[in-house]
Amino acid sequence: MIVNIMRKTANFFLLFVVILFLLACQSAVDQQLQAEEQTKRIQGIYVYGHEVNTFQKCGSKKTLWVIGDNSVLHDLQGQYYKLISHPYEDVYLELDGTLLPRATDGFAVDYDGQINIKKIFSMQKKSEFNCVN
Numbered sequence: 001m002i003v004n005i006m007r008k009t010a011n012f013f014l015l016f017v018v019i020l021f022l023l024a025c026q027s028a029v030d031q032q033l034q035a036e037e038q039t040k041r042i043q044g045i046y047v048y049g050h051e052v053n054t055f056q057k058c059g060s061k062k063t064l065w066v067i068g069d070n071s072v073l074h075d076l077q078g079q080y081y082k083l084i085s086h087p088y089e090d091v092y093l094e095l096d097g098t099l100l101p102r103a104t105d106g107f108a109v110d111y112d113g114q115i116n117i118k119k120i121f122s123m124q125k126k127s128e129f130n131c132v133n
Helices: 002-035 070-083
Strands: 040-049 052-057 064-068 091-100 113-125
Touching: 040 070, 040 113, 064 070, 064 091, 070 091, 070 113
Parallel strands: 064 113
Antiparallel strands: 040 052, 040 091, 052 064, 091 113
């Protein structure tokens, strides 16, 4: 009986430690994104489609959910549809925007953070010459 109680206590403790570790990791990602919250010119890959509106900065593995004023998003999506030849096609995008932490609801919670697009500088079909540092 005491052995069972000790096992349950050990399992609970292990679960508690794992949860704390995961929360710490998420906090570190959020802090990094908050540190980059300044509006700046950013280059990367944009994808739009049904329930998808994402941006990935050049050189980053983090995928961000795109937000912005309706007029900016409407222009962004219009330019996107003029360029693509098939759904969910990657395009290269240069923008002025603000990096934000992960959302707490909606489709955006499944992504590493958000980007609030303020201005679109250029959009073109993705090529081997995009995102080259």
